[in-house]
Amino acid sequence: MLVLLVVFIVTAPLLTNAIPLKLPQTNAVAPPDQAKPLVVSVDKQGNYFLDTEPLSLEEVGARVREAHSQDPARGVQLRADENVVYAKVAQAMAVIQQSGITRLAVMTDAKG
Template identity: 45%
Template sequence: MALGGGGAARPGRRGRRGRKGPLTEINVTPLVDVMLVLLIIFMISAPLLTVGVPLELPQTDASAVETDNEPLTVSVDQQGAIFIGEGETSFDDLAARLLTEAGGSEQATQRPVFVRADGRAPYQAVARVMARLSASGFTKLNLITDTAPTTTPGSAPAAGG
């Protein structure tokens, strides 16, 4: 009776026929976990990727500037040294380097330029940089500052000595 198809002779075979085929669904849980971790890392590190020249910006009551184009950033540090992005440049090479940084075309001068100057930088250095940029054809110049802490109307700032 070995040829007769008894169920006890081959129990594993019947189980294989009962399945419809190999499992083809992809488990996306690990992918979602990795993507969430990457999202958190980028959310934390993105604010740290701003311009790397450390400056102490002056404080004003002005609001934030809204722009559609990617701005070019020129920084002036406490000693009056000029930086485009993170690279230092001389005053004579400022316009040429900024034009090449902007793309070199005539439309490049229409990109906004953010001038970040340390609050302790000499006024003459900041004024010269802005005048050179204006004379080079850049028309959208923005002087970047920190927003001052809000004070109540009637209260005067504390005098320090």
């Protein structure tokens, strides 16, 4: 669990995501070039999405586990609305960790 607490704060273009979220703002660093990561989103109602597909938390875990078995180097970007209950984010992080993912980035918007 401690590994998940150490996350990369990155900024990425959000034009391809159709899930409306209000991300918290921070000063961020550009992400390194890597294979396209999976995007797990949590909207302000606490609903989970893998890319743009709404899924239950268990389904997200199964899909992330399957993707990890196909490409162990693939990472996950976790996007959560700033108004979502923290427990929903913690549950998503736990499911991602249990799937074997070691590369997790928590997404924010850049200030200014």
